[in-house]
Amino acid sequence: MKKSILYISILTLGLSISCKSDKKEVPNETDAETTVTETVEKEQNNATTKDQPAYYNETKKVIVQLDPKSNSGVSGNVVFKQEKGIVSMIAVLSGLTEGEHAIHIHEKADCSSDDGKSSGGHWNPTAQPHGKWGDAAGYHKGDIGNIVANANGQATISKVTDEWCIGCGDESKDILGKAIILHQGVDDFKSQPSGDAGSRVSCGGIIQ
Secondary structure (H helix, E strand, O other), X not given: OHHHHHHHHHHHHHHHHHHHHHOOOOOOHHHHHHHHHHHHHHHHHHOOOOOOOHHHHOOEEEXXXXXXXXXXXXXXXXXXXXXXXXXXXXXXXXXXXXXXXXEEEEOOOOOOOOOOHHHOOEOOOOOOOOOOOOOOOOOOOOOOEXXXXXXXXXXXXXXXXXXXXXXXXXXXXXXXXXXXXXXOXXXXXXXXXXXXXXXXXXXXEOOO
16 A cells, blocks of 8 residues: 555656656746846946037837748747937747747848848948957957747847947948848858858847
């Protein structure tokens, strides 16, 4: 009798652990927002108000809707916020295949073509080689990187930088009039000029 009880207890514990491991992690937009807020506050605390650009005290927000391209089912939203010279970005995507996909800012807020190529190439106002953001060898201002989709095809990514602005008029920083592009493939951060990321599966213009 005691052996039977022990066996049942072990079996119940095993099933409980198995169920927990089977749960799929779903990207949490709230967690991404918390991380972005903390990063923005840190950047703002490190900044000084002396000699700041005219747009430093302008608070702006742009919401971008991404629509499917190249016969994909990929869609989503990207939110850009500007506060005290710092721009934060949170992207939430769905309809992806599981794994990594490249996400970039492209030259034009034109998503009219079925393949998304109407948005032009990577936004690269400083004429740098393509690369990973922050690479000493150079990188495009539109080189956001890769986003990771779970088994349900959902993904989130966040970014905080003072190298962008929203409507400031500085051609080397202003993201207005550009587009967010999501690619089917992975950015290898090496291949020129775009990281060999494959077809464009979603596009959204950054406009007010």
